[in-house]
Amino acid sequence: MSLRQPYDPDNIFAKILCGVIPSVTVWEDDDVLAFMDVFPQSEGHVLVISKTSRATSLLDIEPEALKRVAAAVQRTARAVDKALRPDGFQILQYNGEAGGQTVFHLHFHIVPRWAGRPMKGHGHAPMAEAAALRDIADRIAAALD
Numbered sequence: 001m002s003l004r005q006p007y008d009p010d011n012i013f014a015k016i017l018c019g020v021i022p023s024v025t026v027w028e029d030d031d032v033l034a035f036m037d038v039f040p041q042s043e044g045h046v047l048v049i050s051k052t053s054r055a056t057s058l059l060d061i062e063p064e065a066l067k068r069v070a071a072a073v074q075r076t077a078r079a080v081d082k083a084l085r086p087d088g089f090q091i092l093q094y095n096g097e098a099g100g101q102t103v104f105h106l107h108f109h110i111v112p113r114w115a116g117r118p119m120k121g122h123g124h125a126p127m128a129e130a131a132a133l134r135d136i137a138d139r140i141a142a143a144l145d
């Protein structure tokens with residue numbers, strides 16, 4: 001999908017937002033949702049999305065919605081750090097199919113990293129068990145400020 005395709009209201013994250021597809025929530029408010037990536041590239045891989053914007057990429061999100069998502073990414077990353085104590089973490093954000101994006105509802109990845117522990121490839125990680133994701137999500141949620 002090119003950068004200039006219109007928003008598809010049937011994309012996976014839109015379906016998660018309206019409850020058609022289940023997901024493991026870390027936290028949410030009226031503007032944002034932080035939830036576990038079901039194909040985690042490392043333990044504690046969280047996705048953060050806007051609930052209000054229909055932006056497919058970074059190019060078309062409204063400034064106010066971007067501000068709220070960015071603040072949510074920082075809040076969630078702080079909780080990931082407190083809960084899981086990684087050695088580092090990556091914030092990843094892909095735009096357009098050629099840019100590695102596979103779900104066309106703008107999102108940020110928070111991928112914790114540990115020294116000596118390779119991260120699984122984007123699009124090549126196995127599906128995680130919902131119960132294991134729930135356990136990690138609860139630990140991250142308990143560490144939220």
Ligand code: 5GP
Pocket residue numbers: 012021023024035036037038039040093094100101102103104123
């Ligand atoms: P992108 O490739 O667009 O940057 O990232 C999409 C992400 O969504 C991938 O990391 C992929 O593992 C994740 N993903 C794909 N389908 C689902 C799903 O049904 N539920 C959840 N929680 N994550 C998904």
